Amino acid sequence: MNSPPSSRLDSAIARLMTLRICLDWATAETLSRPGPVMEFGLGNGRSYDHLRKRLPGRDIHVFDRHVAAHPDCIPPAERLWLGDFRATAPAAVQRFAGQVALIHGDVGSGEEAASQALAGELVPWWAARCRRCSRPAPLPWTLSSPRSVTCSAKDQRP
Numbered sequence: 001m002n003s004p005p006s007s008r009l010d011s012a013i014a015r016l017m018t019l020r021i022c023l024d025w026a027t028a029e030t031l032s033r034p035g036p037v038m039e040f041g042l043g044n045g046r047s048y049d050h051l052r053k054r055l056p057g058r059d060i061h062v063f064d065r066h067v068a069a070h071p072d073c074i075p076p077a078e079r080l081w082l083g084d085f086r087a088t089a090p091a092a093v094q095r096f097a098g099q100v101a102l103i104h105g106d107v108g109s110g111e112e113a114a115s116q117a118l119a120g121e122l123v124p125w126w127a128a129r130c131r132r133c134s135r136p137a138p139l140p141w142t143l144s145s146p147r148s149v150t151c152s153a154k155d156q157r158p
């Protein structure tokens, strides 16, 4: 018997399970590496909350155009970068070049083409921010979905 077609509920569950697997892997890799963490895409704060629970005490800088997160998941003002990523990223470049231990990008909307295009703009920038990263390619990104990319410093060694 054929299995029923995948629903949006199936897709959401698969995306979140995959996201958790990727974040658990990436944060375990990051525990022994110093440096700040960056979260692109606060959304309702789910992945930010997961990062801070898996990396207690670590500075997590969060980027989004606005705050629409669960009240328990709003980052402190000094680590919240509000505005379009393209506008907030340059100041972060100045401040954290070569220091960042982990960047998680979950920047997509429901529009796959637009999300891929935005990720394509941001991925080289992210690669250049990680510690020990000397080149943005090849990119061993962990794709948790078309919307979400996780990279850790270890993966970016030349």
Ligand SMILES: C[S@@+](CC[C@H](N)C(=O)[O-])C[C@H]1O[C@@H](n2cnc3c(N)ncnc32)[C@H](O)[C@@H]1O
Binding pocket: 040, 041, 042, 043, 044, 045, 046, 047, 048, 063, 064, 065, 066, 083, 084, 085, 086, 106, 107, 108, 109, 118, 147
């Ligand atoms: C999928 S949601 C993030 C979900 C979040 N990681 C979570 O687990 O709850 C994507 C977020 O990226 C933000 N975003 C998308 N494009 C952006 C841009 N160009 N500049 C700033 N924020 C952007 C949206 O406002 C949205 O909050």
